[in-house]
Amino acid sequence: MLPRAGLAGSASETTAPLAVKYVRSLLERRGLAKYRQSAWLANALGLSYAQAHRRLNGTSPWSLEDLSQVAALFGETLADLVSSGESEPYVIASLRTGGATLSCRIWLGSAIAERSAGSIFAVSSPTGWVVTSHGAAVEGEAFNIFRLQASPAADNVRTVAVLDDDPTVTDSIVSSFKLLGYRASPFYRAADLLATTNKFDGFVLDWIVGEATVLQLVQSLRSADASCPIVILTAQVASGLVDETDIAEAMKRYDLLFCEKPVRASIIAAMLSRAFPSQQDRV
Numbered sequence: 001m002l003p004r005a006g007l008a009g010s011a012s013e014t015t016a017p018l019a020v021k022y023v024r025s026l027l028e029r030r031g032l033a034k035y036r037q038s039a040w041l042a043n044a045l046g047l048s049y050a051q052a053h054r055r056l057n058g059t060s061p062w063s064l065e066d067l068s069q070v071a072a073l074f075g076e077t078l079a080d081l082v083s084s085g086e087s088e089p090y091v092i093a094s095l096r097t098g099g100a101t102l103s104c105r106i107w108l109g110s111a112i113a114e115r116s117a118g119s120i121f122a123v124s125s126p127t128g129w130v131v132t133s134h135g136a137a138v139e140g141e142a143f144n145i146f147r148l149q150a151s152p153a154a155d156n157v158r159t160v161a162v163l164d165d166d167p168t169v170t171d172s173i174v175s176s177f178k179l180l181g182y183r184a185s186p187f188y189r190a191a192d193l194l195a196t197t198n199k200f201d202g203f204v205l206d207w208i209v210g211e212a213t214v215l216q217l218v219q220s221l222r223s224a225d226a227s228c229p230i231v232i233l234t235a236q237v238a239s240g241l242v243d244e245t246d247i248a249e250a251m252k253r254y255d256l257l258f259c260e261k262p263v264r265a266s267i268i269a270a271m272l273s274r275a276f277p278s279q280q281d282r283v
Contacts, residue, residue, distance in 0.1 A: 017058045017061075017062070019061075019062035019066075019067060020055070020056060020057070020058045020062075022067065022081050022082055023041075023055075023056065023062070023067070023070055023081070024037065024056065026070065026071065026074065026076070026081055027040070027041075027179075029091060029092065030074060030092065030179050032179060037056055038052045038053040038056055039052070040175075040176065040179070041055060041056060041070075043172070043176060043264055043265055043266070044070065044073055044176070044264070044265065044266040045066070045069065045070070045266070046264055046267075064078065067081055067082075073179075073180055073266055073269075074179070074180065074181065091105070091106055091108065091122075091129050092104075092105060092128070092129065093105070093106045093122060093128065093129035093130060093131050094128065094129070094130050094131065095131040095148070096130065096131065096132055103157070104131060104148055104149060105148070105149040106122050106129065106131060106145050106147070106148050106149075107145065107146055107147035107148075108122060108143045108144070108145065108146075109143060109144030109145060109146045110143065110144055111141060111142065111143050111144075112142050112143065112144055119133065120132065120133045120145065121133075121142045121143060121144060121145060122142065122143045122144075122145050123139075123140040123141070123142050123143075124140045124141050124143070125139065125140045131145065131148065157181065157182065157183050158182050158183070158201045158202065158272070158276060159182070159183045159184075159185070159198070159199070159200045159201050159202075160177055160182050160183070160184045160185070160200060160201065160202045160203065160204060160272065161184075161185050161187055161193055161196075161198075161200040161202075161203050161204070162174050162177070162184055162185065162186055162187065162203075162204045163187040163188070163189075163190065163193050163203070163204070163205045163206060163209060163214070163217075164188070164205075164206040164209070164233070165188055165189070165206065165209045165210055166206075167186075167188055169206070169261075169263070170186045170187070170188060171186060172265070173204060173263065173265050173268070174186045176265030176266070176269075177265060177269060180265070180266065180269050182269070185198065185200070189209065189210070190209050190210070190212075190214055190216075190217045193217065194217060194220060200228070201228060201229075201276060202228055202229040202230070202231070202272045202275070202276065203221060203228065203229070203230045203231065204231045204233065204268060204272075205217065205218070205230065205231070205232055205233065206232075206233050206234065207232050207233065207234040207236075207242060207247060208234065208236060208241075208242065213246070214232075215246075215250060218230060218232075218250060218254050218256065219254070222254050222255075227255075227277060229257060229271070229272050229275035229276060230254070230255075230256050230257065231256070231257040231258070231259055231268055231271060231272065232247060232250070232251070232256050232257065232258050232259070233259055233260070233261055233263055234247070234260065234261060235260065235261035235262070237260065257271050257272075257275060259271065
């Protein structure tokens, strides 16, 4: 276990255990508000809300394995997690250059009143932080950048469609996937997903949407892409409202993955990650 810094109890800035400081710093950098962090951590690590809340208020200890698992969910190492908690905070941004978009980390300076020619700066846009230059049509408050660290190209970010007629479930999965580095899009009706022109690398589908199964949607998706991973969700097998043999047959016929509700977004993401084709296969 990691040592505590100060007294056990609520995680104030001065008395919080170091592990809490590191985890909170990571989650805040990724845009997760404090009031949502306990619920997210419970979902990610398979804890109860009370257990997650105790972790984040410093009354329950963290192991190195726990910290490594949280860091890995964001593509970081334990060393990244610890160093980020001890250094100046950064934010994740999109760097637009030469017609391409790269993911990057930026350390922000002061706000600027005028965007001078030849300079680059960060803009807080409705879709997140954007690094751009004078003359680019990006609306929002601009800030100086005193450090920038580029990451792998945004083109390598996987895109996932999430379909569930319960908006709470859909939005929760989408939010968690975005924190894990995916481009996730919510859908609440099968017809809307069928009608979209967007291309997705993978799909997460509730088995029953409205009054019908998504079998017809699965058939359509498989006709368009024979290898993309498709995860099926349901909470109705145990209740008998869904026949498990129907799902089993669909899994065999259409090469589907399966996860019972209540879902853990980190587990679904791990299933998708293992099922995605390699980057070489995508070229």
